[in-house]
Amino acid sequence: MSEAQTPQVAPPAPLVINIQYIKDLSFEVPGAPGIFTTLRNAPRVDLNLDVQARRITDGQDVFEVVLSIRADASDPSAPTNGAEPTPKIFVVELAYAGVFTLAGIPAETVEPILLVECPRLLFPFARNILSDITRDGGFPPVLMQPIDFLALWQSRRADAAPVATA
Numbered sequence: 001m002s003e004a005q006t007p008q009v010a011p012p013a014p015l016v017i018n019i020q021y022i023k024d025l026s027f028e029v030p031g032a033p034g035i036f037t038t039l040r041n042a043p044r045v046d047l048n049l050d051v052q053a054r055r056i057t058d059g060q061d062v063f064e065v066v067l068s069i070r071a072d073a074s075d076p077s078a079p080t081n082g083a084e085p086t087p088k089i090f091v092v093e094l095a096y097a098g099v100f101t102l103a104g105i106p107a108e109t110v111e112p113i114l115l116v117e118c119p120r121l122l123f124p125f126a127r128n129i130l131s132d133i134t135r136d137g138g139f140p141p142v143l144m145q146p147i148d149f150l151a152l153w154q155s156r157r158a159d160a161a162p163v164a165t166a
Helices: 107-136 149-160
Strands: 015-028 044-055 062-074 088-102
Touching (some): 015 107, 062 107, 107 149
Antiparallel strands (some): 044 062, 062 088
């Protein structure tokens, strides 16, 4: 082969998704089967979301990113007397994870990639699992709206920043 015909080797991709998987999944209906005969309205669903990232092996740029979602559903028409919490209709806890390899990423951009870009890639799959599990559990599917992971990360950083005192 002449020099002009030498195959070019492409540089490694800066972000590679090695695998994504359900790390943990729990779906509970504490009041079943009675809740299915007494529930008259769609449940009110409160969602909590968190993102965690950790290096898998020291010295390597391979990380696990976990998108944790918790959905607590309650009956919006249930009477409350203030002393007792509203009974739960269902509770879903999902930890959806991915293993990512970062190659040639500047150190100052590793955190935003792990806590913004990686969860953005995982979110559609986690959203689908949450929707399917609630529908398969006998309830209207929970449809999460898109999440602004950049704003979430920035908010977290602001909360973690030390408070200056005079």
